[in-house]
Amino acid sequence: MVKEIEKQGKTLYVCEECGLAYEDKHWAEKCQQWCKQYQSCDLEITQHAVLDQ
Numbered sequence: 498m499v500k501e502i503e504k505q506g507k508t509l510y511v512c513e514e515c516g517l518a519y520e521d522k523h524w525a526e527k528c529q530q531w532c533k534q535y536q537s538c539d540l541e542i543t544q545h546a547v548l549d550q
């Protein structure tokens with residue numbers, strides 16, 4: 498399960514493995530699955546992360 502947080506009226510979805518936040522739940526879930534399995538980040542996924550949290 499990814500973590501949901503509220504930021505400036507927007508809902509962000511946070512990967513609990515690496516802590517990156519995404520506007521799209523789909524990407525957060527992908528990130529978390531990847532992080533759990535490979536213990537590293539995939540650039541294809543992390544480029545969708547929201548950096549200014």
Ligand SMILES: [Zn+2]
Nearest residue numbers: 512515528532
């Ligand atoms: Zn992650």
